[in-house]
Amino acid sequence: MPLLVANERPLPESPKLDKFVANNVSLDIQKNVADLVAQNSPVKSRKAKRIRFLANGDRFCKGVIIAITPERYRSFDSLLNELTRALSNNVNLATGVRVIYTMDGQKVSSLDDLEDGKFYVCSGQGDTLKRVDYSVGRSAVPSAGGPPKLKPARSFTRLTNVGHSQSSSLKGTNNHSVRPRIIIVLRNGNRPRKVFRLLLSKRNAPSFDHALSNITDVVKLDTGAVRKIFTSHGSQVTTLDGFFDSDDVFYAYGSERVSADDFALDFEGRALPKLPNKTKALKVQKRQDSSLNISSKVLNNYSVGQIIGDGNFAVVRKCVDKTKNIEYAxxxxxKSKCIGKEHMIENEVAILRLVRHPNIIQLMAEHDTPAELYLVMELVKGGDLFDAISRAVKFPESDAQVMTQNLASALAYLHDHKIVHRDIKPENLLVEMDGERLKLLKVGDFGLAQIVNEPLFTVCGTPTYVAPEILTETGYGLEIDVWAMGVILYIMLCGFPPFVSANNDQEELFDDILSGQYGFPSPYWDQVSDLAKDLISHMLQSNPELRFSAEDVLDHPWFEISEN
Known part of the structure; x- marks a missing residue:
């Protein structure tokens, strides 16, 4: 059929002309269609944006490169979930990726805000952008608009987050040898040289370069970054394992020369701290049973029995579920004794509703009345640890291991949920016994527990177990629970606390705690293993930044030994 053009006469029919017109019209139509698609279709805007995502505060993390299209990520949350999976091994993102920042600290809130070829920093919830030098991980990101192009699988490849080279960072490193420990670092320079203490663990030092970076931040050499580390014997440390061998004293250098005289130390004599006297365990005064005055709503469901514990404004009784025939506490x-402190009760119940852990007492049910609040709790029949210590005076290490591991596991769970207990003491630790052996421990009484979003300043707790930062009123956090656990472990192994007042004077006791000085006196500690003493010394660190976390406690090699 001849082609008609407006206001033109039909072209004369001709086989050659028809063929020519058909070919050219086909090309024109294809070109026009392509132009229309390019101008009007969303395909152009859906071209993948290739972006490198780094980890907040980790200058050595090379991050991941991800190709982003609307088809691949339907929402901003889907991208956050993918980044959480891709960066799951990064110690700085233990709670997952919840926020994305630009390199200048602006928060990104949508996929449209992400620009092709740019760098962004992934952070956890509530963390601000840490202003570190991310240049190690910032190699060029290929733009989506031109070569070189990445294979699709490359987008999800998890890059190793080590330093300048794998060979220098990981050579000779055995992850199983990385145990939490405190090292002493001397800064090279004029004498007297400054001494620093630093906690290293697999969380803050997954590689040799991470360890050097942490030491650099603490030591602050005049010449800049720490380039070389030596042991007290003059051997250079070149692998991560070197920090976890027998040496615990190290020398930090920049680019300056090393001299043999640098490793000569002058020790000053110092008198031993005054050792605490053995104290007698106090007996818990139990309130006499009184006539029952319990809500009928509770009595309809439970048979209520004898008193098994009490406190300032609560009493604990045994009860039996009439339907299930199960014993509870x-x-x-x-409520009349809680006037002005209602928020504490509400807080305790709210936390008990949240937590579920085998080493934490479980809230089974609650019944509220105008006069009382009834909490039906899991019953642990062995009593509390205070009574167990009163009977046994001290425990074999195997029992102490069970107790400490159970308690550390519970605290690690609570601290992971930003909950501080604030009253860890033997009276609040319930135990199950197997004859004379400790079988299981559970944490109870969350009356002082609180979710921690910022430093706390309220002075609370029990004097013997209170951490020094509570007494100084400079602000405290989750670390105070580990201090209390260290005091309890000390008591379990010898029968008396590390900090005491000979005159039963509270101010004197607090001064003793603030001094941080305690010992392992003979003969009470002669049969206790060095590993147990080492763990205690890491838990009873006056500086909370050097103190073990609950996770660090669980990683300690003491739990791997067993008594013959």
Whole structure:
């Protein structure tokens, strides 16, 4: 059929002309269609944006490169979930990726805000952008608009987050040898040289370069970054394992020369701290049973029995579920004694509703009345650890291991959820016994527990177990629970606390705690292993930044030994 053009006469029919017109019209139509698609279709805007995502505060992390299209990520949350999986091994993102920042600290809130070829920093919830030098991980990102192009699989490849080279960082490193420990670092320079203490663990030192970076931040050499580390014997440390051998004293250097005289130390004599006297265990005064005055709503469901514990404004009784025939502990809180402290009760119940852990007492049910609040709790029949210590005076290490591991596991769970207990003491630790042996421990009484979003300043707790940062009123956090656990472990192994007042004077006791001085006196500690003493010394660190976390406690090699 001849082609008609507006206001033109039909072209004369001709086989050659028809063929020519058909070919050219086909090309024109294809070109026009392509132009229309390019101008009007969303395909152009859906071209993949290739972006490198780094980890907040980790200058050695090379990050991941991800190709982003609307088809691949339907929402901003789907990208956050993918980044959480891709960066799951990074110690700085233990809680997952919740926020993305630009390199200048602006928060990104949508996929449209991400620009092709740019760098972004992934962070956890509530963390601000850490202003470190991310240049190690910032190699060029290929733009989506031109070569070289990445294979699709490359987008999800998890890059190793080590330093300048794998050979220098990981050579000779055995992850199983990385145990939490405190090292002493001397800064090279004029004498007297400054001495620093630093906690290294697999969380803050997954590689040799990470360890050097942490030492650099603490030591602050005048010449800049720490380039070389030597042991006290003059051997250079070149692998991560070197920090976890027998040496615990190290020398930090920049680019300056090393002299043999640098490793000569002058020790000053110092008198031993005054050792604490053995104290007698106090007996818990139990309130006499009184006539039952319990809500009928509770009595309809439970048979209520004898008193098994009490406190300032609550009493705990045994009870039996009439339907299930299961024994529980019934905590009865007298609201008339809580006037002005209602928020503490509400806080305790709210936390108990949240937590589920085998080493934490579980809240089974609650019944609220105008006069009392009834909490039906899991019952642990062995009593509390205070009574167990009173009977046994001290425990074999195997029992102490069970207790400490159970308690550390519970605290690690609580601390992971930003909950500080604030009253870890033997009276609040319930135990199950197997004859004379400790079988299981559970944490109870969350009356002082609180979710921590910022430093706390309220002075609370029990004097013997209170951490020094509570007394100084400079602000405290989750670390205070580990201090209390260290005091309890000390008591379990010898029968008396590390900090005491000979005159039973509280101010004197607090001064003793603030001094941080304690010992392992003979003969009480002669049969206790060095590993147990080492763990205690890491838990009873006056500086909370050097103190073990609950996770660090669980990683300690003491739990791998067993008594013959």
């Amino acid at each position: 019934l905590k009865i809180i007298d």
